[in-house]
Amino acid sequence: MAEELKLLGSLSGVSPYVIRAQMALAVKGLAHDYLPEDLRRKSKFLLDSNPVHKKVPVLIHNGKPVCDSLVIVEYVDEAFPGGAAALLPADPYRRAVARFWAAFIDSKVFPPCLAILKAAAEAEEEKAAKVKETVEALQLVEGAYGEFSKGKPFFGGDAVGYLDVVLGCYLCWFEGVSEIAGGVSPPLLDASRTPQLAAWAERLRSAADAVGCLVPRVDKVEAYLNNVLKPKWSAAAAASSH
Numbered sequence: 001m002a003e004e005l006k007l008l009g010s011l012s013g014v015s016p017y018v019i020r021a022q023m024a025l026a027v028k029g030l031a032h033d034y035l036p037e038d039l040r041r042k043s044k045f046l047l048d049s050n051p052v053h054k055k056v057p058v059l060i061h062n063g064k065p066v067c068d069s070l071v072i073v074e075y076v077d078e079a080f081p082g083g084a085a086a087l088l089p090a091d092p093y094r095r096a097v098a099r100f101w102a103a104f105i106d107s108k109v110f111p112p113c114l115a116i117l118k119a120a121a122e123a124e125e126e127k128a129a130k131v132k133e134t135v136e137a138l139q140l141v142e143g144a145y146g147e148f149s150k151g152k153p154f155f156g157g158d159a160v161g162y163l164d165v166v167l168g169c170y171l172c173w174f175e176g177v178s179e180i181a182g183g184v185s186p187p188l189l190d191a192s193r194t195p196q197l198a199a200w201a202e203r204l205r206s207a208a209d210a211v212g213c214l215v216p217r218v219d220k221v222e223a224y225l226n227n228v229l230k231p232k233w234s235a236a237a238a239a240s241s242h
Contacts, residue, residue, distance in 0.1 A: 020057075
């Protein structure tokens with residue numbers, strides 16, 4: 001029986017979690033149908049597929065939904081063990097450590113990064129504090145990169161692996177912060193502060209063709225920020241003030 005894979009994603013093309021699922025599918029060489037969702041008018045298919053969180057991404061494998069980007073990455077690695085290299089390390093301890101760093105990246109790296117964009121233009125102290133928090137977290141991830149890569153190009157060694165897609169899905173946002181927020185200099189991923197990660201980011205974009213091409217341009221992040229996030233943040237601020 002032929003495998004049927006569908007990925008429910010976003011129209012914006014900049015959701016890091018959708019990008020993460022796309023990267024995992026690309027690394028595994030898995031053909032799939034991409035079904036973009038208008039998240040302002042969520043389809044019945046999405047709501048039925050992910051009734052708990054009602055969010056993308058959702059991977060549909062032979063009619064069965066798999067939700068949450070990290071879960072999807074691990075699922076495709078386990079469900080399709082043949083052909084392409086494994087995403088997660090084979091050793092149970094190294095798998096556990098990789099999962100630890102994945103949770104760290106999602107909870108300690110991206111939230112302060114997004115907060116830089118959310119900070120008001122005049123809130124220089126707040127912005128500077130979030131830049132510092134993000135860079136310090138990235139410096140810790142750089143240490144993990146050294147442990148996992150062992151001098152090779154990627155977290156996964158010679159090939160793109162689990163932590164490469166976990167962190168790589170945020171590249172356009174790291175670059176967007178540096179170019180859009182103003183006052184963020186040097187960039188978040190910079191050779192002066194995180195030399196190994198800065199070099200890794202360049203390799204991910206250029207050497208890993210199937211993955212690198214999934215990193216959106218910064219102008220798409222800026223459009224999403226101006227058209228979706230800023231109005232959403234403004235509405236939330238107005239609601240909380242009443």
